[in-house]
Amino acid sequence: MSKAQIQQADSAARLAGSGKFSLKKLFDDSATIYFTICALIVIATLLLVYVNIGSQAYQTFTQWHISLTNLFTSNNWDAVNNFGLKANFSGTLMLVILTVFISAPFSVGMAIFIAEIAPNWIQAPMRGAVELFLGIPSVIFGLLGLIVVVPFVRNVMNSLAGAYLYNGYGIIAAIIIVTFMVLPTITTISIDAIRAVPREIREGSLALGATRWQTIRNAVLPAALPGVMTGVILGVTRALGETVAVAFVIGGAEQFPFTVNATAPFIHFSNGSDVLTTLLLFNFKEATNNTPLYSVLYTISFMLLIISAIMIAISRYFASRRVYR
Amino acid sequence: MSSIAESLVKTMEKQTQVRAARRQRAKITNQVMNGVFWLVAAIVLSALLFVLGYVVLNGYSYVTVKFLTGSDFATGIAPQLFNTLYITVGALIPLFVIGVSAAIYVSEYARQGWFLNILRFASDTLTSVPSIVIGLLGFLLFVTNFGNGPRWGFSRAAGILALTILNLPWMLRAAEDALRAVPKDFREASMALGANKFQTVTRAILPAAIPGLVTATLIVAGRIIGETAALIYTSGEAGPTAGWFTLNPFFAGDTLSVHIYSLFADNPTTGAYQGRLATAVLLLVLIIVINGTARFLGQRLHQRFSGKKA
Structure with a gap:
């Protein structure tokens, strides 16, 4: 039978069956509808988040007449009338950038080690260890930060300054803690990206007489780079959204993470600052409905949503550039 | 020359x-x-x-029988254990039903095209939402009536729904991985025997994917147990001391993770040092056991379908 004949026979069979009621077909059709609805629920959930947070967020501008420039350019925050986010925004910026810059080299190094260098027998346990690390809840990191990192930062910084200037709370402790939290995120994604590079790429490089490091640097890493970048961007979103672990060590004060002036240590780290997420966490308790504070906190939430969405768009761009997956 | x-x-x-x-x-x-x-x-x-x-x-050394069974805020953990169990199981039910169904749609029904692209973008964007924002959303929708007066108040139900929103994309992704791990032969064999799509899904793919789906559920369970920020303003950070042994979904109470935070927020510098550490030990052990089991099952599944070790 030719293809056309088969198609003809097929459509004839369908026509013959289509008029009859069949429980089997009813189940099949309703299942299709049900599964599609469940997929729609996922999209609806995203809309639910954006619409509801957004509907509260815009009241800052319409009801309380606080301008966006005011939020960004003022650093005066008293949670009643003045809502300058400059200090918190710079805190978040500093936290995210430094965290990712410190942890990315370690993460990629770790990923290269696990995927390329480690002997076979330790690869699986090490991967397991990294995944275990990924699963540790942020409260536990926060608690450790409070018990270990804050005293550590206090001792080191005071001995460096030569006087008791610091209590240990603030952006430095937050950066240390979040660096550890971002590390496994970037590592696991980088491992997958490096593993996805086909063997031929390595073999070709080694056959040309390159050493293992030359192979990694000139052949494997460039091929895996888009995947690694996806991991780095996801690390950025994790650092950006991290709340509880930071809350334990940040100290919660609306001031710049550090100030620079002409007296002795020149860069003075603040004893306690804040980032956008911890600002939400600490202030929401006092916020009551129909106050400017309440609306401003939702505006901050919406800002976090937008920044995260942009990050995801960037990571999807890198993902689309991936050649090997 | x-x-x-x-x-x-x-x-x-x-x-x-x-x-x-x-x-x-x-x-x-x-x-x-x-x-x-x-x-x-x-x-x-x-x-x-x-x-x-x-x-x-x-x-x-602080994890004692008295600590596990007591219900005092700083020296007992029984209400938190119960709440953790309640909220985890409560959130896993809608997550499993919606997440697995949406994953079935993605891996078995969807064609490449704009709808699948939107779905993937939605799911990716949802994974990026900071959990504190989901907490504030939960406060808005479930705890209060859009800020105007109370709806359910701080309650387990509000916490469960906030966690469902937070973990839906993770469940979708994990379940999709589990379904995609089932070899294509299963689908083709079932179709060749004259089964329709629904029969193929329920009788060939789902049974084969069960270990993978269990792994996915365990991974999400680990995320739920460790979650704090989304719960502080939905199920509340107050530790109940009496009347907590109830299935009432509108009862408020903190989970193990939130408990560590509320002990800290209650008295940042010194208070309840022992209680915090002991709760942290319990939480860590729980998470490690759950994630370890998930990993073990995942490897078994991999071996079963590929015939080689991971």
């Missing part, structure tokens, strides 16, 4: 020397970088061991 030949030989010799030196240098760099990678791995691993070791070694 001979001078030209001589200089030619000289340049060639020189080139060989340069090449040999370069080769030597490359070998040394290779050795050095090897050492660097071993060092990085050692640092990262020791950091992990430190985290685990510090919490467990300092906290295990």
